[in-house]
Amino acid sequence: MSKILDAFLNENLQNLRDQGLYNEIDAVEGANGPVITINGKQLINLSSNNYLGLATNEELKQVAKDAIDRYGVGAGAVRTINGTMDLHVKLEEKLAEFKGTEAAISYQSGFNCNMAAISAVMDKNDAILSDQLNHASIIDGCRLSKAKIIAYNHSDMEDLRAKAKEAKESGLYNKIMVITDGVFSMDGDIAKLPEIVEIAKEFDLITYVDDAHGSGVTGKGKGTVKHFGLEKEIDFQIGTLSKAIGVVGGYVAGKKNLIDWLKVRSRPFLFSTAVTPGDVAAITRALQMIMDSTELHDKLWENGDYLKAGLKKLGFNIGASETPITPCIIGDEKLTQTFSRRLVEEGVYAKAIVFPTVPKGTGRVRNMPIASHTKEMLDNALAIYEKVGKELGVI
Ligand SMILES: *Cc1c(COP(=O)(O)O)cnc(C)c1O
Numbered sequence: 001m002s003k004i005l006d007a008f009l010n011e012n013l014q015n016l017r018d019q020g021l022y023n024e025i026d027a028v029e030g031a032n033g034p035v036i037t038i039n040g041k042q043l044i045n046l047s048s049n050n051y052l053g054l055a056t057n058e059e060l061k062q063v064a065k066d067a068i069d070r071y072g073v074g075a076g077a078v079r080t081i082n083g084t085m086d087l088h089v090k091l092e093e094k095l096a097e098f099k100g101t102e103a104a105i106s107y108q109s110g111f112n113c114n115m116a117a118i119s120a121v122m123d124k125n126d127a128i129l130s131d132q133l134n135h136a137s138i139i140d141g142c143r144l145s146k147a148k149i150i151a152y153n154h155s156d157m158e159d160l161r162a163k164a165k166e167a168k169e170s171g172l173y174n175k176i177m178v179i180t181d182g183v184f185s186m187d188g189d190i191a192k193l194p195e196i197v198e199i200a201k202e203f204d205l206i207t208y209v210d211d212a213h214g215s216g217v218t219g220k221g222k223g224t225v226k227h228f229g230l231e232k233e234i235d236f237q238i239g240t241l242s243k244a245i246g247v248v249g250g251y252v253a254g255k256k257n258l259i260d261w262l263k264v265r266s267r268p269f270l271f272s273t274a275v276t277p278g279d280v281a282a283i284t285r286a287l288q289m290i291m292d293s294t295e296l297h298d299k300l301w302e303n304g305d306y307l308k309a310g311l312k313k314l315g316f317n318i319g320a321s322e323t324p325i326t327p328c329i330i331g332d333e334k335l336t337q338t339f340s341r342r343l344v345e346e347g348v349y350a351k352a353i354v355f356p357t358v359p360k361g362t363g364r365v366r367n368m369p370i371a372s373h374t375k376e377m378l379d380n381a382l383a384i385y386e387k388v389g390k391e392l393g394v395i
Contacts, residue, residue, distance in 0.1 A: 020334075020337070026038045026039070031055070031056045032045070032048050032050055032055055032056070033045065033050075033053070033055070033056045033372065034053065034370060034372045034373045034374070034377055035377065036349060038344075038349065041347075042347070043344065043347055043348060043349040044347060044348045044349065044373075044377050044378075044380060044381045044384075045349050045370075046348060046349060046350040046367040046368055046369065046381060047349050047350055047351045047366075047367075047368060048368055048370065049213070049242070049243035049244070049368060050243070050244075050246055050370055051216055051217050051243060051244040051300050051324065051368070051370055051371065052216050052244050052245075052246065052290070052296040052297065052300060052370070052371045053246075053296065053370050053371045053372030054244070054245060054246025054247075054286050054289075054296070055246040055247070056246075056372075057246065057286070057289075059285065059289075060246065060247070060282040060285055060286055061282075063281050063282050063285045064278035064279065064281055064282040065278070066281070067087065067277045067278045067280070067281030067282070068277060068278040070277070071085060071087065071277035071278075071281075072277060073276060073277070073278065074273070074276055074277075075088075075273055075274035075275065075276060075277060076273075077273060077274070078269075078270060078271060078272060078273055078274065079263075079269050079270070079274045080263075080269065080270050083273055083274035084274060085274075085277060085280070087277055087280040087281055087284070088106065088274060088275070088280055090284055091106055091280050091283055091284045091287075092104045092105060092106055092251075094284050094287045094288065095251050095253055095287065096253055097287075097291070098215075098222065098253075098287045098290070098291060099222070099223070099225070099226075099231065099237050099239075099253035100222070100226065100231035101231065101237060101253040101254050101255070102254070102255050102256040102259070103253070103254065103255070103256045103258075103259035103260075104251050104252065104253040104254075104259060105251060105252050105259045105262050105263060105266075105269065106241070106249055106250070106251045106275065106280075107249060107250040107251060107252075107266075107268055107269065107275075108248075108249060108250070108268060108272055108273075108274075108275055109240070109242065109248065109249060109250050110137065110210070110212050110238070110239065110240030110241075110242060110243075110249075110250035111136075111137040111140075111250070112250055112268045112272070113137075113238055113240075113250030113251060113252060113268075114135075114137040114138050114140070114141035114210065114238065114250075115137070115140065115141050115144060115267075115268055116141075116252075116262065116266035116267060116268040116269060117141070117208075117236060117238065117252050117262060117266060118138075118141035118142055118144065118145045118147075118177075118179070118208070119141065119144045119145040119146075119266075119267075120261065120262055120265040120266040120267075121175070121177075121206070121261070122142075122145040122147040122175065122177055123145060123146060123147060124146040124147065125147075125173060125174045125175075126145070126147040126148070126173050126174055126175040126176065126177065127147055127148040127149075127150055127167045127172070127173040127175075127176045127177070128142050128145070128147045128148070128149050128150065128176070128177045128178075128179055129150050129152055129160060129163055129164055129167065129176065129177065129178040129179070129205070130142055130149055130150065130151050130152070130178075130179050130180075131151070131152060131154055131155065131179070131180045131181065131184075131191070132151045132152065132153055132154045133154045133155075133181070133184050133186070134179065134180065134181055134210075135181055135185070135210060135212065137210075138179055138181070138210055142179070147177075148172075148173065150163050150167060154184075155184075155189065155191065155192055157192055157195045157196070157199065160178065160195075160196065160199055161199050161202075164176065164178065164199055164200075164202070164203040164205060165203060167203075168203045168204070175206060176203065176204070176205050176206070177205060177206040177207075177208055178196055178199070178200055178205045178206070178207055178208065179208040179209075179210070180193075180196060180208070180209055180210070181209075181210050181211075181212070181213070182209050182210065182211030182212070182213065182214035182215075182218070182223060182224035182225065183211065183212075183213035183214040183217065183218060183224060183322075183323050183325070184213075185212075185213045185325060186327065186353060186357065186358050186364075186366070187319050187320065187321060187325070187327055188319070188321025188322060188323040188324070188325030188326065188327065189320060189321065189322055189323075190214075190218065190224055190227070190322045190323065191209065191224065193209065193224065193225065193228045193230055193234070194228055194230070197230055197233045197234070200233075206235050206236075207233065207234045207235045207236065208234075208235065208236040208238065209224065209225055209234050209236065209237055209238065210238040210239075211223045211224045211225060211237065211238065211239050212238070212239060212240040212243055213243060213323070213325070214227070214239075214323075215239040215240070215243070215244055215245065216243070216244020216245060216290055216297065217244055217297070217300065217323055217324065218323060220294050220297060221244075221290045221291075221294055221296075221297040222290075222291075223237070223239065225237050234254075235254055235255070235258065236252055236254055236258070237252065237253040237254060238250065238251070238252055239251055239253070241283045241286075244290075245283055245286045245287065245290075246282075246286055247279050247282050247283045247286065248275065248279050249275050249279065249280075249283060296371040297371075299371040299372075300324055300369070300370060300371040301324060303324065303369040303370065303371065303373050303378060304323070304324025304325075304326060304369045305324075306369075306375070306378055307324075307326050307367060307369045307378055307381070307382070308321070308326050310378065310379075310382040310385075311326065311328055311367075311382065311385060314382065314385060314386050314389060314395055315389070315395040316328045316329075316385070316389065316394070316395060317329040319364070324368070324369050325366065325367075325368060326366070326367040326368075326369065327353075327364040327365070327366050327367070328350075328364055328365045328366075328367060328385070329362060329363075329364045330363050330364060330365060330394055331361055331362065331363055332361070332363060333354040333355055333360075333363045335363070335392065335394070336352045336353075336354050336363030336364060336365060337352050337354065337363075338392065339352065339365055339388060339389075339392055339394065340352035340365050342388045342391065342392065343365065343384060343385070343388055346384040346387060346388060347380070347384055348380075348381045348384045348385070350365045350366065350367050351365065351366060352364070352365055353365075353366050367381075
């Protein structure tokens with residue numbers, strides 16, 4: 001190894017370890033279900049994004065196995081050579097139906113999708129108005145485009161309006177885009193899409209909503225854009241197939257000309273191998289299941305409401321979430337880490353999220369209830385929260 005690289009790595013890794021910021025990754029031994037096994041210990045799992053429990057759904061497992069038998073384990077090429085199977089075409093038709101748009105394009109991940117879509121339409125002569133709390137993949141996608149990035153205060157519509165006006169009136173930019181998460185995953189709050197659309201109309205902005213945490217969860221399962229009835233108003237509807245949908249991948253849904261453009265100009269579509277047949281088949285069936293029945297969606301919300309009510313009754317600060325995402329705000333960073341570690345020791349897997357992911361002094365343990373949690377699991381989790389909360393003087 002080069003000496004300069006070796007020194008760089010050792011110094012920086014040591015720094016992180018000294019500050020307690022080096023993340024040791026726990027391997028899950030078996031499926032990522034409502035209960036997981038780590039280091040041989042069973043834990044109630046409140047950390048996955050598997051909102052509807054579809055990652056371990058028996059029907060989807062069978063659909064994936066059947067597709068593997070028929071198509072093999074890999075797509076064999078990028079989409080534009082011969083990696084597009086009829087399965088991918090069906091998936092994209094299903095995605096358009098799911099999102100209520102003319103067309104859709106799928107990618108290998110949600111992260112990849114933001115790398116692909118933003119830079120396919122925005123360039124150095126453009127500007128992007130970006131919510132301060134947008135996801136890392138949005139931030140990186142914006143950077144890749146070389147457009148001027150103008151961050152606005154989180155969900156602050158006055159700030160957005162002022163910055164949109166200034167950008168428009170400056171005459172410096174060809175195109176201006178406004179970009180936001182649909183659901184913000186740290187606090188579980190929902191973007192103010194009706195106001196964003198109004199501001200976009202006033203200043204002729206392109207609208208881009210990444211609803212990674214909304215699809216399957218809000219809008220009776222159809223997402224945050226649908227929740228507000230704005231399918232016709234949002235230019236880019238982005239989503240992931242890896243959270244509530246339970247598999248892997250990402251997509252853009254929108255007008256046909258937009259999707260046609262992305263198929264010829266978005267680089268991960270052109271230069272990275274297509275998603276595997278088993279995954280694509282499972283995703284397509286998962287979308288159909290979400291459209292056919294709200295049963296899993298309803299169970300998710302019931303579980304979310306139950307957990308929230310339980311934590312609140314115990315005296316915890318659960319913030320102002322509008323979705324099943326349930327932060328339990330502890331405050332101090334060290335105490336938050338200790339709290340999370342004690343939860344694991346007692347049998348609940350819920351991750352500490354601290355600065356710099358969230359502002360200093362707002363460290364929290366974030367809970368992600370899912371549809372396949374039983375009342376008994378949630379009651380056990382609440383009992384453990386009560387024990388640890390009293391022990392550490394949080395309640
Ligand atoms: C999780 C997330 C992504 C990444 O999705 P993957 O499919 O896991 O790559 C993108 N955008 C937002 C807003 C997310 O929350």
